[in-house]
Amino acid sequence: MADRWQTSRELLDRARQSLCGGVSSPFRASFPVPLYFEDGNGARLLDVDSNEYIDYTLAWGPNILGYRHPKVAEAVSRQAMSVHTYGAQHRLEPEVAEKFQAAVPCAERVAFTSSGSEAVQLVFRLARAYTNRKYILKFEGHYHGWMDSVFLSYRAPADKFGPVDAPTVALGSRGQVENSAGNVIAAPWNDLAFLERLFAERGHEIAGVITEPVLCNSGCILPEPGFLAGLRALTRKHGTLLIFDEVITGFRISLGGAQAHFGVTPDLATFGKAIAAGMPLSAVAGRKDIMEEMYKGVAFGGTFNGNPMSLAAANAALDVLSANDGTILKEANALGSQLMEKISAHGKAAGVPLYVCGFGTAFALHFTPVTGMKHYRDTWADDKEKLTRYIKGMLEEGVYLLPDGRVYTSCAHTEREIQETATAAQKVLASLA
Ligand SMILES: Cc1ncc(COP(=O)(O)O)c(C=O)c1O
Secondary structure (H helix, E strand, O other): OOOOOHHHHHHHHHHHOOOOHHHHHHHHHHHHOOEEEEEEEEEEEEEOOOOOOEEOOOOOOOOOOOOOOHHHHHHHHHHOOOOOOOOOOHHHHHHHHHHHHHHHHOOOEEEEOOOOOHHHHHHHHHHHHHHOOEEEEEEOOOOOOOOOOEOOOOOHHHHHOOOOOOOOOOOOOOOOOOHHHEEEEEOOOOOHHHHHHHHHHHHHHEEEEEOOOOEEEOOOOOOOHHHHHHHHHHHHHHOOOOOOOOOOOOOOEOOHHHHHHHOOOEEEEEEOHHHHHOOOEEEEEHHHHHHHHHOOOOOOOOOOOOOOHHHHHHHHHHHHHHHHHHHHHHHHHHHHHHHHHHHHHHHHHHOOOOOOEEOOEEEEEEEEOOOOHHEEEEEEHHHHHHHHHOOOHHHOOOHHHHOOOOEOOOOOOOOOHHHHHHHHHHHHHOOOO
């Protein structure tokens, strides 16, 4: 049988001779078939073997408006004919920051950085400086970038996590400074009773609690009703800052992020991925009194911070996303929810143990008998082999998915794409039964 991915495989073999591992991020090596792409438009991608796919990776999230959105393309092209970076001030900075302020509840002040990982480092430093405390509390399975200070209790082997009622902090990488674990406390998510006990004992030592408001990086698990509000009250009571990592939820679950969606305002928040609709940009938003610590001796830098290319894209993206009271995102989330329901129904009809959770534009498939997931440890029973078979089956049907079962939809996905995808899922799920 002809290999429909022959050119991709040849390019990967070639790349391995120069580019370490043949890919630009080891996370990308986990795709069952690492593809090379030639082009994309709307919700579709074209690979180098001329295969077309409906895409649900969106480059791991950023392409919230789909590929080559005309307004973003036009803004970036215009800027490309001018200066690409100044390392100094220009008009787009306040223009985009003001739009951010208008959209995001906690954004009394905004700072622009380049990647989500960097933005997280800045909020940690601000939180520690502001409170004069050492510890950051993070939740198991939550991802906040790959830096030593926080690549902890994420995808480490299960035996490194300790018992659920007394979790240990698990290092995530060889070569990681071991004592980074000594500045962090790990906790199971969605468990307020656990946190109340912990804060009664150690609240006075905890500078900040960081959480993905929806656990997108470990299976798109939703916060239980009242959990985020409870976390808000608990952190306020103990003088600890609440930090939402909205790198995925920002400009996705709603224009104002998860904080607007769930009605819980954190002290600080990080944004990235979708905010510039495909260009590299991240941001920290937060309370003025905390943010201004960075002009009182809290060091922060970045050569490309606030560069006009990325801000031109963000400016255009914000205009598109905020038009008509953010209708476009509401519609995208509604359509994504329909896809979730269709896939669940097809799984049930096929007799495959399948749990689908998340929200419309970011959800995940878990091949597991477990339902009603609460935290990361609930995903340990997932059948990874079945997931890989599903992803490969869908690829053969012309649907491109992330390797961890996460599904991102964009404002460019239409009913046609959703229906075609549901039909493909029905066929592939039946083959897995
Ligand atoms: C919630 C969250 N925070 C932080 C990051 C790190 O962002 P970046 O990859 O831009 O450094 C990611 C990346 O996937 C993320 O999902």
